[in-house]
Each structure stands twice: as structure tokens, then as C-alpha cells.
Amino acid sequence: MRAILPTTDFHPPIPRVGDLPDPAPGQGEVLVAVEAAGINHADLHQLRGAYPPPPGESDVPGLECAGVVLEGEMGSPWQPGVRVMALLGGGGHATRVAIPTGQLMPLPDNLSFVEGGAIPEAALTAWVNLVVEGGLQAGETVLVTGATGGMGSFAVQLARELGARVLAAGRSRERLELLRGLGIEEVCLEGANLPGQVREATGGRGVDLVLDFTGGPETAGHLAALAPRGRLVVVGLVGGRRGEVDFGLVLSHRLHVIGSVLRARPREEKARLVADFAAFALPRLRDGRLRPVVDRVIPLERAAEAYQALERGGAFGKIVLSMV
Ligand SMILES: NC(=O)c1ccc[n+]([C@@H]2O[C@H](COP(=O)([O-])OP(=O)(O)OC[C@H]3O[C@@H](n4cnc5c(N)ncnc54)[C@H](OP(=O)(O)O)[C@@H]3O)[C@@H](O)[C@H]2O)c1
Structure with a gap:
């Protein structure tokens, strides 16, 4: 198969594409011919050597893909020729990948x-952090930060479908305004006045x-934007690892600060999350209420261009590798 080679010595991370043996599906896995695969910051961190795959997962980058089942599982719906999409622990940036059946969804x-x-990846990250970690209830109000990115642009739609009122935060008013078509009610610009705009x-x-994809120095403003008993779910750190926390505010407003990662969760937990998400979201994906936002598509052989585009920032939605 063609794949991004599992090397970790690149500064900056420049993926190299080469030939590797096809993966052999293990017990409870199917072999899929990958047609397209989203790229994520985790892939960049992995190439830098800063984010190794969990034990037992492929060391080829790629946390999500869509394709066609090549070798299925007896007695399951996953038979050769079925179109699928899947959450992966790794291995998606290749023309073949072995996938645990619990992480497959029909495309x-x-x-x-x-x-x-x-x-x-965007869908399950949004699901686990809005529903499971964030305990979002219909009628509540959510602020999604980094809302124009690959994660945020799906999270705002899912929050809306869960019955929430959705505000979107970011640094570019122009890109934020594009989210109004996805059902957000208000846009807020990051900076000193963010809590004022939210109020x-x-x-x-x-x-x-607050579903926070950015972290960093803006965290103080994200906390100050919360109502009493509000929850800050920290999911991404594109703005940096460090920020200032006013614990007086946390205490007096009885705030909850929650950190969360998806990739490290065991396969059994991922299978439960995928099943719950699919039950809620597949009808909405079928009738167009939910739709991924794709910024651009770049062939696998030009993966370096795609990775650099994600690193540079400024995309609206996801950057996707195509395998053909
Ligand atoms: N914990 C998990 O399980 C998990 C899972 C998936 C992803 N993530 C993390 O989630 C984050 C977002 O991923 P993504 O795929 O959506 O990335 P992305 O497509 O690059 O989007 C990042 C967003 O953040 C904004 N941004 C970039 N730099 C910023 C800064 N310095 N300060 C404030 N805002 C900034 C960008 O918009 P503007 O430039 O318009 O402001 C953009 O909307 C990443 O850190 C990723 O690693 C975590």
C-alpha cells in the first residue's frame, strides 16, 4: 500500500509517502480500501515525535477515513463493497487500513x-465533549472557540442539533460569519472583550x-464567559498550553473545568461512542441537517502540502487527503 511513512524525526513535520505492506486485519477488524482521510493536528504532533499512537494502534498517521470494505467480517454488516467511514487510532493516511468493527459507520x-x-474525528470529538463530558442539555447556550476550524465547524452544527443555542468564537470575523449558514446565532471575536460580547x-x-478548541492565553476570557455553574471543556490547545485561571471566579461561580482527549480512550469506549453518535447523527447526515465543512482536498502523494496547510492555519473546515 501507499502510506505516509511512520517517521518521527521531522522538524518541521514533513510527511514522506512510500510503500508499506498492507495491514493484516486482526480479530474483530476489517480491511478497508481508503478513498479519503481527514488530517488533524494529532498527525502533525505524531510526526514531530510528540504524540505516539496508543499501544496496539498503527504507527502510520491518520485518525479518520472513508472508503470501501475489502475484507469483511462474517455475519456482520461489514461486507466487501460496503461504503464506510471510521474513527481510527491511527493508520488512515494510507491506501489500506485495518479497522475495529466498533469504530465503523456506514457512509x-x-x-x-x-x-x-x-x-x-470532528464528529466524535464534538459528541464526546458536548454530550458526555459537557453534559449539554437542550435549551442551554454553548460557546465554541476555534469555531471555524475542522473540529469547530462540525461542533457548532452538532450543538445546534442537540437543541442548544450556539455562539461561535474565533479571530477572523469574516470566517466566523460563514458559520451563520450552519445555524450559529452570534459570532464573538477573541480578545479582551470576548466575555462582554458573550454577556x-x-x-x-x-x-x-464553552467547548474550547484553542486554550492558551484566551482561556481567562473563556472562563469569564461562563454563567454560574458553567462548564469549560478544554479539548484543543492551538492557542498554547498555558493561560491564566482566576480561581476566585471558578470558586464563586461554581465553575467546572474539564480536560478531554479522544484518541487515548480504549477501543470498547470508542465503540460505544461511535454507536451512540451514529444513532443520533446518521439520520441527520442523510437528510443534510449535518454536513462536514471541507476546506480543500489534496492527493496523498502531496501530503506535505496538506500537512503544511493545517500547520499554517487559516482554513475554513477540514483539510482532506484523497487516495486516488
Ligand atoms: N482532545 C481531543 O480529543 C482532540 C480531538 C481532535 C482535535 N483536538 C484539538 O482541537 C484543536 C482544533 O483542531 P482543528 O482540527 O479544529 O484545528 P484547525 O482546523 O486548525 O482549527 C483551529 C481553529 O482555532 C483557531 N486558532 C488557531 N490558532 C489560534 C490561536 N493562537 N488562538 C486562538 N484561536 C486560534 C483558528 O481560527 P482563526 O484563525 O479564525 O481564529 C481555527 O478556527 C487542535 O488543538 C487539536 O489538536 C483535540
Whole structure:
């Protein structure tokens, strides 16, 4: 198969594409011919040597893909020729990948492989952090930071479908405005006045949940945007690892600060999350209420260009590798 080689000595991370043996599916896995695969910051960190795959997972980068089953599992719906999309522990940036059946979802007919390859990581990250970690209830208000990115652009839609009122934060008003078509109610620019903008949009109350994809120095403002008993779920750190926390505010407003990663969760837990997400979201993906946002598609052989584009920033939605 063609694949991004599992090397970790690149500074900056420049993926190299080469030939590797096809993976042999183990017990409870199927072999899939990958057609498209989203790229994620975890792939960049992995190439830098800073984010090794969990034990037992492929050391080829790639946390999500869409494709066609080549070798299925007896007695399961996953038979050769079935179109699928999947959450992966690794291995998606290749033309073949072995996938645990619990992490597969059918790819709806109305979605292309490129769209399918852009869904699983953003969708499951949004699901686990809005529903499981964040405890989002219909009628609550959510602020999604980094909302124009690959994760945020799906999270705002999922939050809306879960019955929340959704505010979107970012640094580019122009890109944020594009999210209005996805059902967000208000855009807020990052900076000193972020809590003020959120209070204005919420009648002075603040939001119930911040789904935070950026972290860093803006964290102080994200905490200050919360209503009493609000939850800050820290998921991404594109803005940096360090920020200032006003513990007086945390204490007096009885705030909850929650950190969360998806990739490290055991396969059994991922299978439960995928099943719950699929039950809720597949009908909405089929009728177009949920739709991934794809910024651009780049062939695997030009993976370096795709990785550099993610590193540079400025995309609206996901960057996807195509295998053909
Ligand atoms: N914990 C988990 O399980 C998990 C799972 C998946 C992803 N993640 C993390 O989630 C984060 C977002 O991933 P993504 O795929 O959405 O990335 P992305 O597509 O690059 O989007 C990042 C977003 O953050 C904004 N941003 C970039 N640099 C920023 C900064 N210095 N300060 C404030 N905002 C900034 C960008 O918008 P503007 O430039 O318009 O502001 C963009 O909307 C990454 O850190 C990723 O590693 C975590």
C-alpha cells in the first residue's frame, strides 16, 4: 500500500509517502480500501515525535477515513463493497487500513468519500465533549472557540442539533460569519472583550458550556464567559498550553473545568461512542441537517502540502487527503 511513512524525526513535520505492506486485519477488524482521510493536528504532533499512537494502534498517521470494505467480517454488516467511514487510532493516511468493527459507520449515500473522510474525528470529538463530558442539555447556550476550524465547524452544527443555542468564537470575523449558514446565532471575536460580547448575546448571563478548541492565553476570557455553574471543556490547545485561571471566579461561580482527549480512550469506549453518535447523527447526515465543512482536498502523494496547510492555519473546515 501507499502510506505516509511512520517517521518521527521531522522538524518541521514533513510527511514522506512510500510503500508499506498492507495491514493484516486482526480479530474483530476489517480491511478497508481508503478513498479519503481527514488530517488533524494529532498527525502533525505524531510526526514531530510528540504524540505516539496508543499501544496496539498503527504507527502510520491518520485518525479518520472513508472508503470501501475489502475484507469483511462474517455475519456482520461489514461486507466487501460496503461504503464506510471510521474513527481510527491511527493508520488512515494510507491506501489500506485495518479497522475495529466498533469504530465503523456506514457512509450515507448522499455523502462523498471526501465528506466521509472529514467526519469521524470532528464528529466524535464534538459528541464526546458536548454530550458526555459537557453534559449539554437542550435549551442551554454553548460557546465554541476555534469555531471555524475542522473540529469547530462540525461542533457548532452538532450543538445546534442537540437543541442548544450556539455562539461561535474565533479571530477572523469574516470566517466566523460563514458559520451563520450552519445555524450559529452570534459570532464573538477573541480578545479582551470576548466575555462582554458573550454577556451581550446572552442577556448578561453568560453561556452554560464553552467547548474550547484553542486554550492558551484566551482561556481567562473563556472562563469569564461562563454563567454560574458553567462548564469549560478544554479539548484543543492551538492557542498554547498555558493561560491564566482566576480561581476566585471558578470558586464563586461554581465553575467546572474539564480536560478531554479522544484518541487515548480504549477501543470498547470508542465503540460505544461511535454507536451512540451514529444513532443520533446518521439520520441527520442523510437528510443534510449535518454536513462536514471541507476546506480543500489534496492527493496523498502531496501530503506535505496538506500537512503544511493545517500547520499554517487559516482554513475554513477540514483539510482532506484523497487516495486516488
Ligand atoms: N482532545 C481531543 O480529543 C482532540 C480531538 C481532535 C482535535 N483536538 C484539538 O482541537 C484543536 C482544533 O483542531 P482543528 O482540527 O479544529 O484545528 P484547525 O482546523 O486548525 O482549527 C483551529 C481553529 O482555532 C483557531 N486558532 C488557531 N490558532 C489560534 C490561536 N493562537 N488562538 C486562538 N484561536 C486560534 C483558528 O481560527 P482563526 O484563525 O479564525 O481564529 C481555527 O478556527 C487542535 O488543538 C487539536 O489538536 C483535540
